[in-house]
Amino acid sequence: GAVVSQHPSRVICKSGTSVKIECRSLDFQATTMFWYRQFPKKSLMLMATSNEGSKATYEQGVEKDKFLINHASLTLSTLTVTSAHPEDSSFYICSASIGDTEAFFGQGTRLTVV
Amino acid sequence: GQNIDQPTEMTATEGAIVQINCTYQTSGFNGLFWYQQHAGEAPTFLSYNVLDGLEEKGRFSSFLSRSKGYSYLLLKELQMKDSASYLCASMDSNYQLIWGAGTKLIIKP
Numbered sequence: 285g286a287v288v289s290q291h292p293s294r295v296i297c298k299s300g301t302s303v304k305i306e307c308r309s310l311d312f313q314a315t316t317m318f319w320y321r322q323f324p325k326k327s328l329m330l331m332a333t334s335n336e337g338s339k340a341t342y343e344q345g346v347e348k349d350k351f352l353i354n355h356a357s358l359t360l361s362t363l364t365v366t367s368a369h370p371e372d373s374s375f376y377i378c379s380a381s382i383g384d385t386e387a388f389f390g391q392g393t394r395l396t397v398v
Numbered sequence: 399g400q401n402i403d404q405p406t407e408m409t410a411t412e413g414a415i416v417q418i419n420c421t422y423q424t425s426g427f428n429g430l431f432w433y434q435q436h437a438g439e440a441p442t443f444l445s446y447n448v449l450d451g452l453e454e455k456g457r458f459s460s461f462l463s464r465s466k467g468y469s470y471l472l473l474k475e476l477q478m479k480d481s482a483s484y485l486c487a488s489m490d491s492n493y494q495l496i497w498g499a500g501t502k503l504i505i506k507p
Contacts, residue, residue, distance in 0.1 A: 290440075318495075327485065327499040328441070377440045387431075387495065392440035 286312045288380050290390025297368055297397055305363045305393045307378030313358035314380030318387065319351075322375040334361055368397040400424045402498035404486050409504045410476055418471045418484050418501045426491020430462050430469045433485040435500065441485055444471065473503075481505045 287310040297303050307317060316335050320328040332353050334340035340353040350372075352364040361380075365372055373396050379387040401423045410416040422430065429448040433441035447453055447462035447469060459472040471484055486498040 327497045330494070330497075333494070375438075387443075389433075389440040389442070392438075394438070 286310075286380075286382070286388045288314075288378065288388045288390045290378050290393055292393060293391055294394045295396070297395070299369055299397055300367055302364055302366045303368055303395060305365075305376055305378070305395075307361045307363070307380065307390050309359045309380045309388070312380075312382055314361075314382065315358070316381050317355055317361040318379045318381070319353060319361075319363050320377045320379070322377060322392075328377065331363075365395065368395070370397045373397045400488075400490065400496045402486055402488055402496055404484075404498040404501045406499065407502045407504065409506060410473075412476055412478060412505055412507050414476050415472065415474050416476060416503065418473075418486075418503070420469045420471070420486035420498060422467050422469070422486070422488040422496070422498075424488045424490040424496050427464065428489040428491065430460075431487040431489065431495065432458075432460055432469075432471045433487065435483045435485055437482075444484075476505050478505050478507070 289308045291306045319331045321331050322328050330343050331346045332340040332342045334353050334355040336355050336358045342348045355361040375394050377392045378390040381387045404420045432444040434444050435441040445460035447460050452461045457474045462469045483500040483502050485500045487495040
């Protein structure tokens with residue numbers, strides 16, 4: 285199957301700093317990329333949907349100025365958590381899809397803000 | 399509204415068979431997905447059903463009934479490594495995945 289690489293897999297940062305998470309589709313061009321957040325023992329929560337070359341569509345309640353998403357090419361999307369706070373600590377997962385079929389997930393990034 | 403229901407937790411014995419049910423209500427329907435997620439890891443794709451019936455893939459099978467808004471994941475010959483959360487997700491008319499809360503499957507020796 286198609287491969288989606290997410291980096292870093294784990295990051296610890298100080299409160300107030302910004303963290304960038306990369307999501308790359310390695311062997312296909314992803315028309316759409318999705319960013320999810322998962323709290324412990326909870327299901328995935330969709331944060332935003334991004335299409336290459338256009339602004340991301342954010343879900344209700346997700347602060348677009350805090351979670352900056354850039355989808356510069358068909359193989360790369362980035363999520364930047366700006367001015368991180370401890371409550372932003374979570375597991376962030378990206379997925380990429382080809383058209384309207386299955387979504388391929390990255391490995392996930394565990395963010396800890398101290 | 400859109401809703402996905404699946405049991406919170408199930409327990410089964412190694413070597414046995416277990417069926418995880420999922421009911422869905424979404425705005426439009428473009429397929430039903432099952433994912434497996436081990437603790438601390440991203441979900442991995444198991445199956446995709448868009449037509450009614452049973453799809454078999456090795457030890458795992460998935461069934462869909464669109465008229466009933468119902469799906470199940472069937473796991474045979476259970477192994478300890480099958481202990482994980484199983485996520486059901488329906489794709490709506492906007493091709494967006496609507497996720498269930500996941501079913502935690504515990505396998506006992």
